[in-house]
Amino acid sequence: MDLFALYQSRIADALSALFPQLADAPELLRRFVVEPPRDASHGDMSTNAAMVLAKPLKSNPRAIAEQLAEKIGEFDGIEAVDIAGPGFINMRLAANVWQDMIATINAESADYGRPKEAPSGKVNVEFVSANPTGPLHVGHTRGTVFGDALARLMAFSRYDLSKEYYINDAGGQIGVLAKSVMLRYCEALGHEIGEIPKGLYPGAYLVPIGKKLADQFGDELLNMDEAAAIDKIKPIVLDEMMGLIKADLAKLNVHHDHFFSEKQLHGEDGDIRKTLDWLREEGLVYQGTLEPPKGKTPEDWEDREQTLFKATDFGDDTDRALVKSDGSYTYFAADIAYHRNKYLRGFNEQIVVLGADHAGYVKRLKAAGKAVSGGEANVDVKICQLVNLLRNGEPAKMSKRAGTFVTLGDLVDEVGPDVVRFIMLFRRNDAPLDFDFDVVTAQTRDNPVFYVQYAHARACSVFRNAKRDLPDLDISLAALQKADLSLLNDPAEIELIKVASQFSRVVAGATEAHEPHRIAFYVHELASAFHAFWTKGKERPELRFVNLDEQTITLSRLALVNAVRQVLANSLEILGVSAPEELS
Template structure:
């Protein structure tokens, strides 16, 4: 149990005792009580808002309640003192021994340090990437892929059972375009001059192998035939080939989904009709007239009765059609059925979407709220596009894709770990520049390098100590450590708390930010030794202190390794 979790347990025991003494009313909600480091380190090690949260429902004021709670907290063996600040915050200093104990806890749990039981017994479905199966992955897909996969890793580390899902959008008109584009390459593969690619078809060399596959499979059986004879067959074959390509592209990033769901299969199996039937039984779908478009006059617009979902009941600005006038399902209707299908066996559903889908967030959230009667925790994380640069200049397009730089090309140039970590150095909904020159720069301004270098520097220091001085990391002499070393332990001890906070918010970038902080703290401590030789990790004349500092370094490295593991990034041992 980490130091913050241990203190939180002690705090709740104190509150239980106060309730038993009738000093606090029983049954007060403690949900909003926080235990965290104060923003200003000079205020202590831990700050809690417990008195401010409980005072009003307890019928008192925060400072009065804080004065009751504080003496009981300062009686704890792990607490060295405390005071009341502002309107009622309780700030505390922890004993030196409690921080040294935390270092031993890191050693005890190793790769498991920071794991949480937050999601114990809960099943989470995370749907991410879900690009149309019409071509290779590009960098827009890449960012959502990394955010989704890192979030899955984070939630597993926080105790959830996670299902990684890819929703294949293989039922729309874009798949017909793919089939026609593949037909063009099919005719080429058979040696026929079919001229220029027709306008609107997909360019790029990636469909040449698909055309050859079709030629090998069917010969000239469909050459010159009516589209109706080959369109469905070519759709299915081309989609399968594209999904093989997409899986291979994602594999370059270390991404593997547990489940691939097909929109076409959803319609074929009647899942949309099942969802509509259930919604009608709940009076959530009705036949009505869609409102005329607002803000402009459309001369040929006619009021048509359509099945409408009552999304206004759930915060939307108008009810939404689930079918078109020709009876085909709208994208919203199909999406609603898809969410209805997958909501049955999960406690949490999270979608990672491109920012261009922002306009549909409210309506699908309202639909899921209706379909699950509010019993499923459902969230959508929007991911902004990535602007590719090289030394500040926009990167030219790719011949392979015909219109964009592919994920595979980027990974080949800079490596999986650089791509994954860089995608998490900003919040998902913030714009991002990816400069090929900067992401491989060996400097402290490059967060990928800075974090991996911290781990590699620790490994190098420990190797050097063993080879040159025969010193090894040891917890036996931790009492030798001073204030600067304790400050490093405090940074490491934040890790379990950050994991839980990031998992609750569904924000894996918080782990990357934290890794930047702990790497900076380690490098700063290392640099002290440049000016003050007595602060170096390896002191030939002092084996005990050296062993204690090496133990500290080793545990900082363990925390960095655990954080990188969550993000799917390797912890470098040499650089």
């Protein structure tokens, strides 16, 4: 249950009763927020409803706040209400409201934080989508983790969702890859290949594929026309490379639901041709010329009349070319056809995760989504900034088995998937991230993933200690659900409950904004609150979780600890990070 959403709904009802004219403008009641005040001393909740509605109601915000505050004071669970500044309303909740949240968390368990009903529509999250010409490198890792965590977050929020990988298999790079593998094939047959020619892929990751071809074909390929041999091995090489990529993704427990082949877009019956025909029918394509862009002229700009998409009608900065001078399609033509394909598959929400070098694609892809769906589909492009690898604050050096770059596999092998996933999410995706090996592997509070996992392990240890010290006490979930929660009335206990009770609100906000880092920030805050309460128990014996002489309060405290443990576990599940019961 989201307490903040509950009181927001009650406030909306109160406003409707106070101002009947709002019935004709229900959207106004969705504009205000109920959130924690910036200063905790001001209360538990704050709303800007009076400020937001002052202009539409043509009234003074303070006057609105005074009427609304009187209504709020009549709500169940409200202990105090006051008005601050020009019209902010602060609320303080009664202790029993927070105590009841422990019961709610323990009752809902793994479902705590989920909405009761599934949202409408279908969501497609496309991420990774690296060219299948080599192993995933560190630059792909952040987008991989972000995309998977976002998909987990939205699945947790009951969205009908599919995780998709777009395979770039229609361009010339697959032919270059096949030629590179042919050299390794010759090498496997005992031929001297010398230095890898410029323009081909030199990585040692191709050696095993060359050996497989040698085992499968012997010297058959050597006796074929080179072009025929390349065409023969292309699909084999592509499958091998995708297998390598999938194996790397599995190290991070990332598994896609669908792999889309770019080749489906091309050819006479491909989606690009069909999409261009549809765009022409809709009047969204014309023949014209483009002004040269300001600044550096991109390589794909052509000073000629060409087939253009009316991208500016949908919020882009310029119209976009769809056909090159040689008759082939532009990259954007493939993009717009791909988004139409997703829309026709039923995805009205399309999320695309791209690297920092694709920041210029945001407006054009959003425009594509609007155009091909008649405004029914939304495309949200999430850009993941660069990751800087450090050791003790200095640029890190690692082995480069792939030839010219550090692989995702190298990173996971050194520090483990939990560390990689949590650290990649412990910063906004659109901000650069420093990944310091010395920090993220230390078992200290400065290491956020250790700090959070330690909190979960600590919570589990409380139950082990209770079972050891009070073997006759029933500490099952059923017993915890019957505990007297009114005994949890110390300010320190209430403060911890307040943080745990924020989870539903954080999930809702993170889901709506497509920002899984909010869950990482939140779970770190909850871990900090739990560790702080643990410390208070050392300073004040009456706050200890297990009291040998007071089994009733012990059961109540265990109910609190179990609720915190559950919220920690739910948060880590969304992030794709394990919740250990013990740490070595």
